[in-house]
Amino acid sequence: MKFPQEHSLQQIATILDCEFVGAEDFPVTGMNEIHIVTPGDIVFVDHPKYYDKALNSAASVVLINKKVEAPEGKALLISDDPFRDFNKLTRYFKPFEKAPNLISDSAKIGEGSIIQPNTFVGNNVLIGKNCLIHANVSIYDNTVIGDNVTIHSGSVLGSDAFYYKNRPEGFDKLLSGGRVVIENNVDIGANCTIDKGVTGDTTIREGTKLDNLIQVGHDTVIGKKCLIASQVGIAGAVVIEDEVTIWGQAGFRSGIIVKKGGVMMGKAGITKSTKENTVYTGNPAMEARAKLKELALIRQLPKLLQKLK
Numbered sequence: 001m002k003f004p005q006e007h008s009l010q011q012i013a014t015i016l017d018c019e020f021v022g023a024e025d026f027p028v029t030g031m032n033e034i035h036i037v038t039p040g041d042i043v044f045v046d047h048p049k050y051y052d053k054a055l056n057s058a059a060s061v062v063l064i065n066k067k068v069e070a071p072e073g074k075a076l077l078i079s080d081d082p083f084r085d086f087n088k089l090t091r092y093f094k095p096f097e098k099a100p101n102l103i104s105d106s107a108k109i110g111e112g113s114i115i116q117p118n119t120f121v122g123n124n125v126l127i128g129k130n131c132l133i134h135a136n137v138s139i140y141d142n143t144v145i146g147d148n149v150t151i152h153s154g155s156v157l158g159s160d161a162f163y164y165k166n167r168p169e170g171f172d173k174l175l176s177g178g179r180v181v182i183e184n185n186v187d188i189g190a191n192c193t194i195d196k197g198v199t200g201d202t203t204i205r206e207g208t209k210l211d212n213l214i215q216v217g218h219d220t221v222i223g224k225k226c227l228i229a230s231q232v233g234i235a236g237a238v239v240i241e242d243e244v245t246i247w248g249q250a251g252f253r254s255g256i257i258v259k260k261g262g263v264m265m266g267k268a269g270i271t272k273s274t275k276e277n278t279v280y281t282g283n284p285a286m287e288a289r290a291k292l293k294e295l296a297l298i299r300q301l302p303k304l305l306q307k308l309k
Helices: 009-016 048-055 082-093 288-299 301-308
Strands: 002-008 019-021 027-031 041-045 061-064 075-078 156-159 164-167 170-173 179-182 193-195 201-204 279-281
Touching (some): 009 082, 041 048, 041 082, 061 082, 156 179, 288 301
Parallel strands (some): 041 061, 179 201
Antiparallel strands (some): 002 027, 164 170
């Protein structure tokens, strides 16, 4: 998430009421999670296990709960609770805005697009040309939809990321300030849920087709010309490359990469990054050829046991 304008390190420290290490006028241009940070961004870290990763990331500013030596060219914001203060920045730069109408006055809808009754279109939503949005769809603030997109009834675009910190008093939610971006010629079935990014974009690229009842987690990127069947569940920060086919009830662990041209068979549990143009099956998933050989050998076990008697 980039800020509307550049801020100084001192300005950010004032918003958070915290100490900082670095020049007062050190430039800060945005905030992001560790996997999508770019120069100028703030990233937060609150566990020693991840200090090095954050300090050596592309981020220019590290919001951290311990005063450490900052790498050259980086600044620090010292906080007793970086998770809380990252949320404070999200509230400051992306506050919740109540929508005045079922279709917000700030939404822009392209020529030839049809919005069916009882659909909610939030603030600053952009919808391209010749789209068909069926009844009872919810499109949250800042969502971007390209041309020739079809979205069926009951689908929700832009719901919050499922991201919590376990505290003694209960679960503390990491606020979502990102977007959903749907490119041209995408079809989204009925009752799909696509979470917005925590600070970045959840993206579905051109020509991809989603069946009904699919969950897409925060900050996930789905490539071009993918086919995804019903009841698939995709966790946050997954990258699915172009022309991947995913059959029903497959599930994906967060943070993995599904390589181009892969086929994920029904009920596959994808726990690791995959190879290009490869078929996977089983849970946990493995290459289909190896899995079929394994099953064939298992079927031979009764005969082998009989021979041993």
